[in-house]
Amino acid sequence: MPATLRKLAQRLGMMAHSFPGGVHPEQHKVSGAAAIEVNELAPVHILPMKQHIGEACSSLVSIGEHVLRGQKIAKSEGYVSVPIHAPTSGRVVKIEAHPIAHPSGMGMPSIFIESDGDDAVDQTLEPISDWQNSDPAMLRERARMCGLAGLGGAVFPTFIKLVRDQRFPIETVILNGIECEPWLTSDHRLMTEFASEILTGMRMIKHMVGATAGLIAIEDNKPEAVAAMREAVSATDDLNDVRVVELPTRYPQGSEKQLIYTLTGREVPAGKLPMHVGIICQNVGTTKALYDAIALGKPLTERVVTVSGDALPRPANLMARIGTPARLLFARQGLEDFSGLQIVHGGPMMGERLKGPDIPVVKSTNGLLALSASAMAAAHTVEQPCIRCGHCSEACPISLVPNLLADQCRADQFDKAADYQLFDCIECGCCSYVCPSNIPLVHYFRYGKGQIALMRREQAFAEASRRRSESRDARIAREKAEKAARRSRVRKTHAPKTDAPAPAAAGNDSAADTKTEEDR
Amino acid sequence: MTGLLYALASLGAFALLAGLILAIAQKAFHVEGDPMVDKIDALLPQTQCGQCGYPGCKPYATAVAGGEAEVNHCVPGGERTMLQIADLMGVEPKAVEEEAAAPRLAFVREDECIGCTLCIKACPVDAIIGAPKQYHTVIADHCTGCELCVEPCPVDCIDMLTKPELLEHWSWPLPDTKRSQIAHERREQHAGHA
Known part of the structure; x- marks a missing residue:
């Protein structure tokens, strides 16, 4: 099939391997040609104690302590968690709550590090140059120690995926360079400028999971990135099985499950991971960070952030230290007055809309956008009744029925919504985007998911309380019976003819309680 | 005449067979205790607070199942629990007197x-x-x-x-659109009158 025809077919969703639905929002990739600039050190870096999916970290430093760049300042609590490292050398000035990129606007305990300007590096981690002959488990531990989490935005701890499991052999490594969100160009620039590092990172992943084949997926709106990656692949001899795949642009192609289906035709079942279908998918930024962690011994302390938006005078891609205040990045690119602007963390489709620019760059910050009210879908204020046009169902990449789900969530019929697979929704925002009645569908789904989670939490708590209460009742009854038995033994020895009182089971709490107290 | 006999005989045989199956089923799937008590107990919030006038959630569930107590005495459970119990018992919902x-x-x-x-x-x-x-x-x-x-x-x-309030337990409120507000108010009203 000629390439153009294939592209057309894929665009229309007629290919066998093409996820359903999707939308084509305006690209706005204005910073695509801007090379990555290194951002200057901030006077103070702010490091929230949780920058990944999973359990929050606990601080390892005390106020006044001097730290070096790359020094571990917070350790992970639990398995699904990665440590946090100091982004530069300096002094810990305070540890207190600071706003983060979260829709609630609530704060999170954060470590504030005042830079001393030296940027002295902690060199305890040795570079592993001979990684080809290293134990995969050791490399995996390195990825964990260096605080790696998925830099595409979901920040799932990377080391968890980098596992060799006998039951689920990995066949294919997919590098995700799709970057389908409008405005964002950080992965685009990273692939263009660091192609060979990314490729080495991919070879490391292949070594670690024991995969043979590799795919690098890039959308066709990034021809420089495609060219750079193709050149890097052809310059390396041991990558016969690695292909760079150019996919026609469509949102949300960068979503893991959608991308896997498009590339391989394999569907990752609900509640399962890509490894269960023999695939590992990593973002290109994460792959570069893995290279840094293994080959250079550098923990994750910086990342590329696209600073853009129609209200920003000079859109750019900045290599910023984790913890840099967003306000400084905006100011560097010429934006100081934020009145009337919508600040977005991440992309406009899935990112968090913030109340202000006072948040730090964290591991998930792939973009910081300053949008004027007109550019933001201002329509989402007036919600009209659903006209049953079905556009949302056509746009849904999971083939859900968004209008029905929204009705159920609005009416608090959460059981029904769960039956209609509410939890499979990836909140990509395609349905809200196409809705002619401006129904904030995704918002309803988030409400529904939150309420269901709340109910499940309450139910689990009630169940645990019931178990504790029952075991307490049983204990009191047992103690009472033991005491009665003891008493009857004593009575028997003194007056053998009296009947022993039958050990009674506890009737109810308070009665049992007073009885035991009396006995005591 | 024989047709009638055949019909009677076969129907009788079927009835016997069905009766046999039912008898076996009753033995095989016999449930100990009153399942209603456990079902109601599962709906209660298990605070064991005694605000219902019973010394715990299980005793209250037993009283409700036995028809001794109304369905609206659980204070921390509030309206949602009351509605669920009323639905389970097949009785008219009653307004919760005390606000949780x-x-x-x-x-x-x-x-x-x-x-x-x-x-x-x-x-x-x-x-x-x-x-x-x-x-x-x-x-x-x-x-x-x-x-x-x-x-x-x-x-x-x-x-x-x-x-x-924990950040991890924060959940999205309903969208702040007029339509969703109206729907919410209507729902509250319905619940109040029910």
Whole structure:
């Protein structure tokens, strides 16, 4: 099939391997040609104690302590968690709550590090140059120690995926360079400028999971990135099985499950991971960070952030230290007055809309956008009744029925919504985007998911309380019976003819309680 | 005539067979106890607070199942629990009389605690740890906020604190559009009249 025809077919969703639905929002990739600039050190870096999916970290430093760049300042609590490292050398000035990129606007305990300007590096981690002959488990531990989490935005701890499991052999490594969100160009620039590092990172992943084949997926709106990656692949001899795949642009192609289906035709079942279908998918930024962690011994302390938006005078891609205040990045690119602007963390489709620019760059910050009210879908204020046009169902990449789900969530019929697979929704925002009645569908789904989670939490708590209460009742009854038995033994020895009182089971709490107290 | 006999015989045989199957099924799937009590108990919030007038959730569930108590006495469960129980029992819902307070946690001011163990004995879910003449403390994750420990304390060193809101437990509110507000109000109204 000629390439153009294939592209057309894929665009229309007629290919066998093409996820359903999707939308084509305006690209706005204005910073695509801007090379990555290194951002200057901030006077103070702010490091929230949780920058990944999973359990929050606990601080390892005390106020006044001097730290070096790359020094571990917070350790992970639990398995699904990665440590946090100091982004530069300096002094810990305070540890207190600071706003983060979260829709609630609530704060999170954060470590504030005042830079001393030296940027002295902690060199305890040795570079592993001979990684080809290293134990995969050791490399995996390195990825964990260096605080790696998925830099595409979901920040799932990377080391968890980098596992060799006998039951689920990995066949294919997919590098995700799709970057389908409008405005964002950080992965685009990273692939263009660091192609060979990314490729080495991919070879490391292949070594670690024991995969043979590799795919690098890039959308066709990034021809420089495609060219750079193709050149890097052809310059390396041991990558016969690695292909760079150019996919026609469509949102949300960068979503893991959608991308896997498009590339391989394999569907990752609900509640399962890509490894269960023999695939590992990593973002290109994460792959570069893995290279840094293994080959250079550098923990994750910086990342590329696209600073853009129609209200920003000079859109750019900045290599910023984790913890840099967003306000400084905006100011560097010429934006100081934020009145009337919508600040977005991440992309406009899935990112968090913030109340202000006072948040730090964290591991998930792939973009910081300053949008004027007109550019933001201002329509989402007036919600009209659903006209049953079905556009949302056509746009849904999971083939859900968004209008029905929204009705159920609005009416608090959460059981029904769960039956209609509410939890499979990836909140990509395609349905809200196409809705002619401006129904904030995704918002309803988030409400529904939150309420269901709340109910499940309450139910689990009630169940645990019931178990504790029952075991307490049983204990009191047992103690009472033991005491009665003891008493009857004593009575028997003194007056053998009296009947022993039958050990009674506890009737109810308070009665049992007073009885035991009396006995005591 | 024989047709009639055949019909009678075969129908009779079927009836016997069905009766046999039912008898076996009753033996095989016999349920111990009253499943209704457990079903109601599962709907209750298990705070064991006694605000319903019964010494715990299970006793209240037993009373409701036995028809001795109304369905609307569970205070912390509020309207949702009342509706669920009424639905399960197939009775008319009744308005909840007492408004549930915001979830709270017991907190022992350790400087003042004399280590008398009275609160430990009062706690229905074993959420207080301590020993005689040692400080007692409340396990925050296990406390149901029932307040049963406050009254027995001879030195009044137990406070009921508002449960802190956690970032992980934050959930999205309904969209703030006019339409969703109207729908919400209507729902509240319906629930009130029900």
